[in-house]
Amino acid sequence: AQTVTQSQPEMSVQEAETVTLSCTYDTSENNYYLFWYKQPPSRQMILVIRQEAYKQQNATENRFSVNFQKAAKSFSLKISDSQLGDTAMYFCAFMKPNSGYALNFGKGTSLLVTP
Amino acid sequence: SQTIHQWPATLVQPVGSPLSLECTVEGTSNPNLYWYRQAAGRGLQLLFYSVGIGQISSEVPQNLSASRPQDRQFILSSKKLLLSDSGFYLCAWSAGQGASPLHFGNGTRLTVT
Numbered sequence: 001a002q003t004v005t006q007s008q009p010e011m012s013v014q015e016a017e018t019v020t021l022s023c024t025y026d027t028s029e030n031n032y033y034l035f036w037y038k039q040p041p042s043r044q045m046i047l048v049i050r051q052e053a054y055k056q057q058n059a060t061e062n063r064f065s066v067n068f069q070k071a072a073k074s075f076s077l078k079i080s081d082s083q084l085g086d087t088a089m090y091f092c093a094f095m096k097p098n099s100g101y102a103l104n105f106g107k108g109t110s111l112l113v114t115p
Numbered sequence: 116s117q118t119i120h121q122w123p124a125t126l127v128q129p130v131g132s133p134l135s136l137e138c139t140v141e142g143t144s145n146p147n148l149y150w151y152r153q154a155a156g157r158g159l160q161l162l163f164y165s166v167g168i169g170q171i172s173s174e175v176p177q178n179l180s181a182s183r184p185q186d187r188q189f190i191l192s193s194k195k196l197l198l199s200d201s202g203f204y205l206c207a208w209s210a211g212q213g214a215s216p217l218h219f220g221n222g223t224r225l226t227v228t
Binding site: 043052091099103104107108 | 166203211222
């Protein structure tokens with residue numbers, strides 16, 4: 001079974017600064033997909049970024065980028081130029097192709113962006 | 116464009132009562148469908164997924180069941196609710212291919228009293 005670990009329950013960053021959220025996972029598969037989702041106070045789940053394991057290049061979406069280290073099974077999220085609207089729970093997720101492409105989520109990191 | 120509807124938004128039910136949460140998707144065909152539960156302050160736990168009509172896979176043994184009577188309809192049910200069934204329930208759909216993200220509904224907050 002694949003497990004996803006987010007070791008930082010809470011983090012805080014000042015507006016305009018950069019913050020990195022960590023995520024590690026455990027799997028015996030070689031081809032898989034990883035995601036970061038954001039859940040603001042509205043509780044809507046919003047896709048932030050995704051990464052295909054077969055791609056060595058780290059995914060980037062505007063201010064969001066990942067540091068994907070396949071050998072270390074690490075998938076951290078970097079948020080640059082943090083904004084107040086980035087305040088949310090952030091979930092790392094592993095896609096399970098053998099289970100209907102469902103996502104297996106970590107427990108989340110609560111990020112607070114302060115003025 | 117594709118949209119997902121989930122209702123009701125909030126629900127308060129007594130212990131032992133039945134439950135029915137409904138989720139429908141528009142603008143796509145043959146989606147994969149999912150039910151997740153989120154306990155307070157915790158991550159999302161996969162409850163059920165479906166890759167086609169009438170095909171339901173359960174991830175966690177529990178007091179709940181799911182059905183997919185139509186291609187774009189997914190229902191979460193219980194015959195008798197337990198206090199431990201309280202939580203935030205999220206329905207989601209995906210195109211069912213690698214790297215296809217899950218798209219979530221707005222969720223249902225269920226309180227069992």
